[in-house]
């Protein structure tokens with residue numbers, strides 16, 4: 152019965168939502184026309200009731216008739232989040248994911264925890280949590296596009312480490328509110344639990360601290376231990392750890408320790424875990440242990456609300472017509488939307504002119520990036536080989552003739568610089584080379600650019616060509 156219900160539900164919502172909210176449900180028993188299902192947490196239950204009650208009811212009635220009843224069993228929350236019983240009836244993809252976690256902990260692959268807390272002097276850790284209280288839940292407006300992420304964030308703030316959203320991974324494009332939400336969670340936790348140590352850190356800073364700890368102070372372990380002491384760790388833009396093996400390794404130990412001790416981890420990324428490149432598999436799989444919630448581009452109504460609330464906060468009034476124009480034309484990035492508002496206000500106060508549609512159009516046209524499509528590796532190869540007057544086959548060939556090798560290296564260099572492709576993928580597309588060859592090419596081009604003027608000129612000319 153449950154499977155037929157699922158089928159019906161699956162046909163009526165998006166795959167991502169289906170995976171998130173319906174796959175984890177386990178049917179427990181069917182008595183007369185009353186079906187019991189088990190859900191992973193109270194939050195989960197509330198979410199289902201709030202958003203999917205109608206859908207559930209419809210699917211159940213279809214199967215069991217008008218007297219159909221649904222009974223929820225809420226699984227006791229288990230801090231480590233791995234309750235093998237709960238994996239039983241899950242579809243194989245999910246099961247695999249959870250099994251992995253079980254095996255991992257059974258085999259004791261996790262790092263040994265030899266009481267890392269005995270560093271003298273920092274038992275009562277007082278650290279600056281680096282939170283920005285201007286980013287809070289009150290001014291993080293809710294909309295369809297962020298509802299899941301925002302609610303999960305709130306749930307975490309109520310019970311850090313005590314929900315099944317550990318880690319919470321918030322992902323989405325630039326300017327959609329990842330950093331804001333990350334701070335809001337931390338700020339809220341600090342308000343509710345002042346005694347908890349919360350730490351917000353950007354991945355860049357984290358990486359820099361790690362490198363310093365190794366190179367300047369030779370105390371990598373202190374670095375790791377320091378992070379293991381916090382109650383809530385928020386790491387922004389985790390995709391930036393890509394390719395940084397040492398930092399990833401350190402983060403791995405920190406993550407394991409925190410997770411095992413029921414501490415909360417919140418991560419943000421500009422990509423979904425499946426699209427992250429050059430991040431170790433064991434980390435990627437951990438990112439998926441909790442909840443991955445996407446921040447999508449806000450819908451029109453949310454954009455209107457965001458504009459109005461910014462204006463209200465700044466005490467500025469603007470005709471509806473202008474607000475609507477902004478919401479219609481700055482769609483993909485809330486940061487740009489804010490930028491347009493600020494710039495509009497500035498223009499009007501400098502020129503002492505009312506904000507009218509004409510001014511708005513002008514300002515907005517300067518603001519919204521013309522959506523440029525990303526170059527492909529194929530296009531780059533074409534431009535580079537044309538520039539050096541050879542064909543693409545020659546560029547890809549196995550020859551070691553110097554000028555051909557250089558052209559090939561330049562193509563690799565630009566592919567790395569101007570596309571989001573991985574080294575391995577670039578190598579594959581440019582004549583089936585491996586990632587080390589591409590890495591070498593990038594370094595060579597960088598070197599030559601700084602030592603060889605005429606070479607540098609080629610590269611810069613090419614860059615101009617590629618950009619237009």
Ligand code: ADP
Nearest residue numbers: 290291292324325326327328329330331485486
């Ligand atoms: P990201 O980290 O995803 O690039 P940010 O968190 O820096 O994006 O957000 C960009 C700007 O948009 C910030 O000024 C933030 O306050 C604002 N913003 C994003 N989402 C919302 C929202 N839901 N409500 C209000 N402001 C928002």
Ligand code: MG
Nearest residue numbers: 329330331387
């Ligand atoms: Mg950000």
